Amino acid sequence: MTALFKALCVASIAFAAPPSALAETFEVRMLNRGEKGSMVFEPDFLALKSGDSIRFIATNKSHNAATIDGMVPDGYPGFKGRINEEITVRFDQAGFYGIKCSPHYGMGMVLLVKVGDAQLPESYRAIDFPARAKPRFEALFDAVTTAAAAP
Numbered sequence: 001m002t003a004l005f006k007a008l009c010v011a012s013i014a015f016a017a018p019p020s021a022l023a024e025t026f027e028v029r030m031l032n033r034g035e036k037g038s039m040v041f042e043p044d045f046l047a048l049k050s051g052d053s054i055r056f057i058a059t060n061k062s063h064n065a066a067t068i069d070g071m072v073p074d075g076y077p078g079f080k081g082r083i084n085e086e087i088t089v090r091f092d093q094a095g096f097y098g099i100k101c102s103p104h105y106g107m108g109m110v111l112l113v114k115v116g117d118a119q120l121p122e123s124y125r126a127i128d129f130p131a132r133a134k135p136r137f138e139a140l141f142d143a144v145t146t147a148a149a150a151p
C-alpha cells in the first residue's frame with residue numbers, strides 16, 4: 001500500500017463519518033393515557049443537542065405530531081405529521097419548539113423541546129392556548145425557567 005493510498009483511505013473514512021457523530025435519536029410515544037393523564041406525549045419535555053432527532057411513536061392510534069404556530073425559532077418552517085404517522089424529526093436550530101397533537105391539542109396533548117443553549121421566549125407565555133394545553137405548558141415553562149436559573 002502506498003503512502004498516498006493510505007492517506008486517501010484515511011481521508012475517506014474521515015469524510016464518511018456523520019457531521020455529528022454523537023447525535024442521538026430520542027423516542028416520544030403518543031399515548032391515550034400516560035403517567036400525567038390522558039392524551040399525552042411521553043416524555044412531554046426533551047432537551048436535545050443540535051443535530052439530535054425525535055422519533056414519534058404511534059403507540060396508540062389517532063395521534064400526530066405538529067409544530068404550534070408561534071412556538072418555533074425564527075425562520076424554522078415547522079412540520080406536521082399525518083395521523084398515525086411515525087415521523088422522525090431532526091432538530092438543528094437552537095431554541096424552544098412547541099409541539100401538539102392536532103386532534104387533541106384542546107385536550108392538552110403537547111410537548112416542549114429545547115435544543116442547544118436557549119432561553120424560553122417570553123412570547124410563548126402570551127400564546128392563547130386551549131384550556132387544557134395551558135396548564136401543561138405553564139408547568140413545562142416553569143420547569144425549564146427554574147432549571148435555567150439553578151446554579
Ligand SMILES: [Cu+2]
Pocket residue numbers: 039062063064101102103104109
Ligand atoms: Cu392525540
